[in-house]
Amino acid sequence: MRHAAAPLLLAPLLLLLGGAYVVPFLGVMRWSVTLPVPGFGQYVRLFTDPLVLSVFLRSFRICAIVTTLSVIAAYAICCIWVRGAPALRIIAEFCILVPFWISLLTRAFGWVALLSSRGLINTWLQAAGLIDEPLPLSQNEFAVILGMTHFLIPFAVFPLASAMRAVDERVLLAARGLGARRARIFWSVFVPMTRAGLIGATMLVFVFALGFFVTPAILGGGRSIMLAELVYVRIFQSPDWGLGAAISVVLVVLVGGLLALLFRLVRPAQLVGAR
Amino acid sequence: MAEIELSARGIGKTFGAFRALADVSLDIERGEFLTLLGPSGSGKTTLLMILAGFQAPSEGRLLSAGADVTARPAEARDFGMVFQGYALFPHMSVAANIAFPLRVRRLPARDINRRVAEMVARVGLAGHADKLPAKLSGGQQQRVALARALIFAPRVLLLDEPFSALDKSLREQMQVEVKRLHEETGTTFVFVTHDQSEALALSSRIAIFDHGRLLQIGHARQVYEQPANRFVAEFLGDINLFSLTDIAAADDGIGGRCEGGEVRLRPAAPIAGGRAILAVRPEHMTLAPLPGQNALPAVVERRTYLGASTRLDLRTPGGAALTLTLATHSLAGGPDRGQTVRVFWPEDRGFLLSDGA
The missing domain is CATH 3.40.50.300 (P-loop containing nucleotide triphosphate hydrolases)
Incomplete structure (x- = not known):
């Protein structure tokens, strides 16, 4: 659609982004260099304070694990969704789409109900006499990783599905005709041909994971604090707005950098399944 | 083998x-x-x-x-x-x-x-x-x-x-x-x-x-x-098809009526029945008369210059369409649209296809 008024159609979105994100973020940037005193002191603290550094490290570690698990799980689901038998495809589609209709909060509490020391799993195992003490399944990193992975799998599915749909069936047939067996075709031909989807899914999930708040807060029990929660604590609990703002700015810059890298490596359209 | x-x-x-x-x-x-x-x-x-x-x-x-x-x-x-x-x-x-x-x-x-x-x-x-x-x-x-x-x-x-x-x-x-x-x-x-x-x-x-x-x-x-x-x-190239009736054995081959004239041919296999389709590839037909060949009158409907060769689309008085492909140099000043010509082909270049096929 080429029309003089076409840019106007984008205006509502641009106004929303500008009003709701850009302007407030400029405010946050100002806090980071003015509170409590003008200067870059908060940024220096950010890279020297052992607590802040440990949260950064933990966040990256958890995000890396979550990303790896989500992408592997999504790859498996995608193979079934895109290339499986018709009945399996419907089941896979159901498993991918249903989580989208359930709120993040509901799903986090769902995991609490399953994993807590009085949760379903521990109760069942104790009732069955398999364990005496409840297993430490919640209020720890394990629970955070499980909850986040569960939430992020569908986001990894779309770029992967798009890449898998683009694989030319004849190329796989050719590999068979040349004497390759299934495992060989999968690892030497299929996986490399979906590389763009793997990169896209990995970066997308990592970026999402970095900003996670609700799931770590509920399933981590305050012991596995991640970056977003640290910002929350600095703003709302200990009045340390300057540090909270500085962490936010670093997080946004980091995510922005990762997204820029992502769009250099893959076309944005590949990430949402458009071709 | x-x-x-x-x-x-x-x-x-x-x-x-x-x-x-x-x-x-x-x-x-x-x-x-x-x-x-x-x-x-x-x-x-x-x-x-x-x-x-x-x-x-x-x-x-x-x-x-x-x-x-x-x-x-x-x-x-x-x-x-x-x-x-x-x-x-x-x-x-x-x-x-x-x-x-x-x-x-x-x-x-x-x-x-x-x-x-x-x-x-x-x-x-x-x-x-x-x-x-x-x-x-x-x-x-x-x-x-x-x-x-x-x-x-x-x-x-x-x-x-x-x-x-x-x-x-x-x-x-x-x-x-x-x-x-x-x-x-x-x-x-x-x-x-x-x-x-x-x-x-x-x-x-x-x-x-x-x-x-x-x-x-x-x-x-x-x-x-x-x-x-x-x-x-038809799939293997251009071909001219005519219906052939009154098929009968003749000396050294068979004869029949085609578009109002008598034609003769030497089929590879004998054909059953009195009717068949006579098929001749366009490259085997010419305008140059030679004694003892089959001949049919036809009117030129279109002449198409193809470089080395020229294609003539013709129609017989009986209404059958036929095509000839001839070397362009052999047609210098040759027949134009509307002209009536005689088309010739050797007896051994026509073949029969069963009518039903």
Whole structure:
């Protein structure tokens, strides 16, 4: 659609982004260099304070694990969704789409109900006499990783599905005709041909994971604090707005950098399944 | 009798209610260049996929050296295959593409490198070995596909419309190339195409398909000059058809009435019944009278200059359309539109097709 008024159609979105994100973020940037005193002191603290550094490290570690698990799980689901038998495809589609209709909060509490020391799993195992003490399944990193992975799998599915749909069936047939067996075709031909989807899914999930708040807060029990929660604590609990703002700015810059890298490596359209 | 490489016995294939192939039996001789020819939807590609092992026939058997290989999976058949659109591995270099069948067979790296280098040179890709397929022209990609399918010295090479994406001059160049590779390797080639001139130019034998049936199989010359029925005759090139009545034996052949005149011909096989279709290829008809030849009057409807040759579209007084292709130089000042001419052809150049076909 080429029309003089076409840019106007984008205006509502641009106004929303500008009003709701850009302007407030400029405010946050100002806090980071003015509170409590003008200067870059908060940024220096950010890279020297052992607590802040440990949260950064933990966040990256958890995000890396979550990303790896989500992408592997999504790859498996995608193979079934895109290339499986018709009945399996419907089941896979159901498993991918249903989580989208359930709120993040509901799903986090769902995991609490399953994993807590009085949760379903521990109760069942104790009732069955398999364990005496409840297993430490919640209020720890394990629970955070499980909850986040569960939430992020569908986001990894779309770029992967798009890449898998683009694989030319004849190329796989050719590999068979040349004497390759299934495992060989999968690892030497299929996986490399979906590389763009793997990169896209990995970066997308990592970026999402970095900003996670609700799931770590509920399933981590305050012991596995991640970056977003640290910002929350600095703003709302200990009045340390300057540090909270500085962490936010670093997080946004980091995510922005990762997204820029992502769009250099893959076309944005590949990430949402458009071709 | 040549040795049989592969033999199809009563092969049939149905997709739901659609019958793609019906009762196809043919023998593929070792070292021959067999073309499966037919319009789209005729079943030729389905047969190739069954030969390759990518599809299982609904009925019939496939024999190789006397053994039943119907159920043998594609990866265990050791047949090379060149796909329409080449189907190269987009993430691998030219050399890695060509090396793939050898890597799969776990040959030592030194052997692989030597054979790949030889093959790269043989198909004229020297200097391109490290490029990705996307950086190559269509003709070069085609060469990679051929090299990859031939490197493991397969017993049979299957080619599925490999030239359909190439322009005319490149196509002809690749035809020469494929023919050379066939002669050099001695491999059995089974080639699928819908292009009759390609089939005639390349093949030692041609199998013609229509609506899932094998209509005729024979040497290129045989199917062109002695087509089994009207479909084969028309599919293999332009042909002029006239209805022939009052067929009767004459001295040294048969005679009959055609468009109000008497004609004679020498059919390869006797024909039953008093009616048939008389078929004559346009290149066998001329305007130059010679004694003892068949002749028909016709009016020129269109004259088309084609460079070296000129095409005349004519109509007989009885209403039958016919076409002549003549050397342009022989028509200097020749007949123009509306003029009546006499068309001649030798007795031994007409053939009969049964009326019903």
